[in-house]
Every structure is written in structure tokens, then in C-alpha cells.
Amino acid sequence: MIVGLVAALAAVSSPAQARVPGWDDPVLYPPEVSASDDVVGGELRVGEADASGVQNTLVLEHTSVYAEVSAGIVDVTMTQWFSNPYDVPIEATYLLPLPEGAAVNRMRLTCGGRVVDGFVAERGEARAIYEAAKADGRKAALLEETRNNLFRQSISNLCPGEEVEIEIGWVEQAALEDSVYSWTLPLTVGPRFSPPWVEDAAELVTPYADDGRRVDVSVAIEEGMPVEGLWSDTHDIGVVDEGAWGAEVAFAADVEIPNRDFALDWTLGGESVRAAVVAAWPDPDDDGYFALTVEPPGAGELDPGELRPRELVFLIDESCSMSGEPYEVAKAAVTQALRDMRPSDTFNVMRFSDDTASLFLESQPSTRDTRASATAWLEHFDSGATYMENGLRAALSGPARPNSMRLILLLTDGFVGDDDMIASVVRENLGNNRVFALGVSSSPNRSLLARVAEMGRGAVLYHRPGTSVKRAVDTFYQRIARPAFTDVVIDWGGLDVDEVYPSRTPDLWAGQVLRVVGRFSTENLDSADVVVSGYVGRRRVSLAATVDLAGALDDPHAGVATLWARRKVADLDGANPGHATGIRRDEIVDVALEHSLVTRYTSLVAVDEAPGTCGPGGVTVEVPNEAPSDMSTAGLLGYGSGGGYGVGYGLAGGGRYAYRGRASIGVVASEPMILGSIDHSLIDAVIKRNLAPIRYCYQRELQKNPALAGKVQTKFVVAADGSVASAEVRSSTLGSPEAEACLLGVLRRMAFPAPAGGGIVVVTYPFVFAGE
Structure with a gap:
């Protein structure tokens, strides 16, 4: 049985302080809950049961998302359909996850x-307008921000049997690292x-249920140039359309269960550009x-003396939401990271939940004995509450080794509500430390992880369920290699x-780009050489790069103004969002109202002026979310007054590129021949990490020719620094010059370990493509 359960994380250690949303207000829960079932945690039932003793529930019937990408800006429209199966009017509320910074x-x-x-109004005013409409029996919708990636949606006076459609839109920038664009949609x-x-804990609570609803997602990448590589590590996707203008993809299965984040990655054809500008003059x-956007300058080869010894502190979340697969991933990541350390590096391992513990009193070299101690120590899992601020405070205040660069890697799902305090702890105790964050959930709290990395002058990384843990660890080491x-x-x-x-330009690690927004005077639009230095x-x-604002205005993007407004609000709100006062708060409100922007201080409200047909509704329905795919509500752990917190795990499948309506595509690498000093397994590992974009090369041509299949024998040369100096097709039975050219493009972008002892490595590598 799936229990209609509030994840009552607002409940705390003392019953006098505890308050579970739904204990004071009527809330309806999923149909699987029987009227005779015992009440668990924060569950509260309202209304009469039918003859079978089972109650009905509001159904969020479907969610449809369409995203358009142009000039690296993603313009998204989300449409959701709600219905009311009850025999009384209701108000529906829903905790809606969106991308951080949307x-x-x-x-x-x-x-x-x-x-x-x-329309956008000040938060209090918008709430008053909504409540007045609700009391008058009219339809109204309200969207309030609780965190920059969580929004509370409310819909009033849904009449029995009625369906309502809510459409929400936002803009954001696609992420860009290592020349790969990516977009992630929390589901x-x-x-x-x-x-x-945490004063607003009640606003962060959602019930969970598998109520049968589904989601469809379509993404059109319209950059005016071919998409060279396109893949998803999280969902099966298929080509809808493709051409010189770009490509459009959608879920291969048309719809999916919304129980894990959707991630899409792509690369573009054409020459790489060190600086790109997009503009608007509304x-x-x-x-x-x-x-x-500027790719920062490199420093060339660094002398060995410029590479400081590193002290690595691995800080692992072992709270109960990490139980199972997330914790196993965290353990595997630490184990892999210890194997890949430099001889001059030292390490320590720490963990936190209710308490914080450390493996060593001070960091130790990575030896067979110390690695064995770490592996054995991590086998113990306490499972408790998520007091992340205490773990970070302990890690940041630990004794530092002289002349070492101290790097803290936080491994967590980020399932906490005290984001502001955690960010403040990092900012106030950072010292000479750098803090990186690795998200290890199918739906991590990306907003918190990004803030921790920002305050810690580090970077954020994610492990996508179903993918290699080594890939995330390799990315971490690539970031800190220089x-x-x-x-x-x-x-x-x-x-x-x-x-x-x-206003304060962040530090940039290897593979990251500099991104800024601003305003410009239109009185002088001459191009200029902009110099970025550090x-x-x-x-x-x-690095000097020519910026041509007049040329950028030839192809303007209206979303730039909205992006600028969002960045300004974030800058004004500072390190403690939602708590601005006085002139600073007034300035945030003015910017938000001018640009029609939802913030902590402003909300979107829509009111139907037509008279209500069923009278005001006095029953509130909490619309459930799907539980994250690697978490289960089967187990309960009480906090304080007995609020339920379900944990567990389930594996999410890795992404595969599939033709819409066809089975998955197989790409098989076999019989490689290597001349040089790189181990065969290292070549294989890099090839395997790039199979997703290679599949795309085959996939888009398979759409044109469903019978396409064959073997492509490639030859490429790995230079002394690990880059690919050249790549060519030696022979092919595939019969598709387009797929072969795309494959060579992927090979040329690969980065291999530098050959031992210098020199080059010549690799002959065959790929067998076969549709299933």
C-alpha cells in the first residue's frame, strides 16, 4: 500500500516546537488511503469515503514541457492540467520544483x-488578491517562491468535475562546461x-504518491547551426526533427514518470568561439x-613547482535520505577518488547526520593501509537527521597542512531546508579552504549545492544515476588539476x-566559462576589444576578445532582459535570500515589477473575474509529488511529533539515445589496436564515456535510413598532452559520410590521459553500429 504521507521534515526534536502542515488545516490524500487505515505522521483525511472505504483525490493529470534554446538561452513553457473528482469545491496547492535561478x-x-x-504584484498584495477571490468563490491561481528552485502553486475554487489548465513560463541560461551545453529540468x-x-519549513513539505500522472518533455535547439552531439544520461530520448538549423528531441516513450530530473547535453558544430554576446534593446x-560568455585564458604549461600539494577532505552526508543507492554512490566516489590521488596529496574522510565524525585526527597520505581504513570506516551507516551545517563547520575548521591547497568535497543529496544557514556557515568559515559539492541523488537540491560551491569558491558536480561514478570523480580531478x-x-x-x-566575478576552474550580464548605452555601439584578466x-x-553589440542587436533575444533582472535580484538579495530590508528590498521589488519576475518578495497571481459557479471551497488538497526514483516512502523514521520521513532506494536507468518508436541503438567497440604508452583500459574508458554523443551520430542518420548499419574503422592520434591531434576513417561499411564525419568530430574532442613518458599514441578503433 502507498501511504498518503507528508514528509514531515518540519517536525523537530521537541513536540512543543513541532508543527506538521496539515495537522491544523484540512488536506486530502491519495486514493490508495483507506478511511480505516491508521493515521501515519502528518496524514489527515477529509470528507466522506465511498462504499469501499477508499477516498478520491485531486489528480494532477499531466505535465507538458516545451523548451526552445537559442543563443544559449532556454525559454520554457510548462503546462499542467488539474481536475477535481470530489463532490465539493476545493483549493489545490502544490510544491513545484523548477531549475535553480529560473x-x-x-x-x-x-x-x-x-x-x-x-500579473506580478508584491507578495503580500498578491496573496491578498488571491484570498479575496477565493473567498468570493472565483477562480484564482497564485505562484509564490519559497526557494529559488521551489515554488508554491495554489488554485482556488475548483468545482466538482472541473478541469483547469495552468501554464507557467520562465527563461534561463543553458549550462556550459568543457564545451558541452546542458539543461536540467527538475521533475x-x-x-x-x-x-x-527554519521559519518557512511548512512551505517545503510535500506528500508523495504514485498517482499515475505522467510528463512529456520536448526540447528544440535552434542555434542556426547543426547539433553535433546530443544525448541524455537520465531518459531515453528520440529525434523529432533535425537539420542545419539545429535539432528537436523528445522522450522516446512519449511520456515518463516524473520521479527524477531530466538532463540533456549537446555540442554544436562549427568553430569554437572564445567570446559570445547576445543582446536586446526592448x-x-x-x-x-x-x-x-567568455572562455577564460589558459596559463600554458605550469612548472611542477606551481602545483601545490593538495589536502582532500571528503565530507559525506549519512542522513536517512541518503540510505541505499545515494550512500553507495558516495562511498564509491570516495574510493575512486582515493585511488586517483597524486603521491603528494593527503586526505581525510568525515561524515555527518545527527553528529559529525572524522576518520583521522589529521589528514593522511593515500596508502594501501589508509585507503583500507577509509573503506572499512565508510561501511558503517548511522542514518539520522541532516545537520549539514555542523558537518561543514567541522570540516572547514579542521587543521590544515602547511603549504597545501585544502579542498573539501561535500557528497550529499542536499535534502535540507536551512539553505541560508548552510551557505552562511561556508561563507563565514571558509578561510583558505575551497568547497566543492557533488550531488548524489536522482533529484538533488541543486540550489543548495550551487550556493555551497559559490560561497566555497569551488564548483558543483552531479552524479547521474545509472552512469559511471568514475566520470564524476574524473570531472572533479579535471577541475582541480590546475x-x-x-x-x-x-x-x-x-x-x-x-x-x-x-558584481563579484567568481573564481573559475578548468572547463568553466565566465558569464556576466549587464546594461549598455545605445549611444555608442562601436565594437570593442574586451580584456579579461586574472x-x-x-x-x-x-584574453582579449572583440565584442560587437551592434551586431548582437541584429539578432536580439528578449530573454536577456529577464535574465539580467534575475541576476540583479540575486545580487541584491545577497547571501541571505528572502531577508532583504529597506532600500535594498524596495529596489528588488521595483526590478521584479518592471520585469514581471517572481521573487521572494513578488508573486504571480491570476484571477478569473467571472462569478464562481460552485461557491467558495473550504477544503485544501495537497497535490503529491512522485518520490525521487532512488528514495522510497516504504520506511518511516519519526522526528519530534512523529512526522514521517520515508527513505530507501531504487536504481534509475542510464540514458540511451533511441529513435522515436524504435528500440535502443547498439554501439559496439571491438578489436582496438594501440601503438604507444597508454594502457588499453584507459582508451576504452574514455571511449565508453563518450558513447552517448557517438550514438547520436548514428541515431540522426538512422532516422533517415532505418536500415543503416555497419562497421567504421577509425584511426586517431593522441598527442603528448592527451588531446586528439588527428582523426580519420580508415574503412567503413556503414555507407553514411554524415555519421562518419560526426563520429570523427566526437573523437577529436576527446581528452585522454597524457601518454607515459611523453610522445604520441596511435589508436585504431572500430565501431559497429546496429539498430535493434
């Missing part, structure tokens, strides 16, 4: 053929453990807006720009 700027309510567009939210000091009487690009300064070369955000280790480096 600039939510539009909402539309459709009911009974009437379409009502929402559910994990439970949030909230200690007593008001002829005002300044324009721009978004600039000193960060720090103390970044931008010389605008005579461009008249203002209000550039972020330090890599002790070396001063710089």
Missing part, C-alpha cells in the same frame, strides 16, 4: 474556455529536513541589455556598460 515571468489560467493572464522534489530555526528610450582562474577583472575597452552582474596560480594571464 526567471519565472509568466502564468496563464485557463478554465471553461476562459483564459486569464497572470520532483526530495523531502527537506528543516531544523527548528525600450528605444532606455539602455539595452547584454549577456556575455589552479583556479582568480581575481578576475574585465576591461570593457571603451564600451559604455553599467550594472554588470554578478591569475592562474602566481601567473597573470589575460
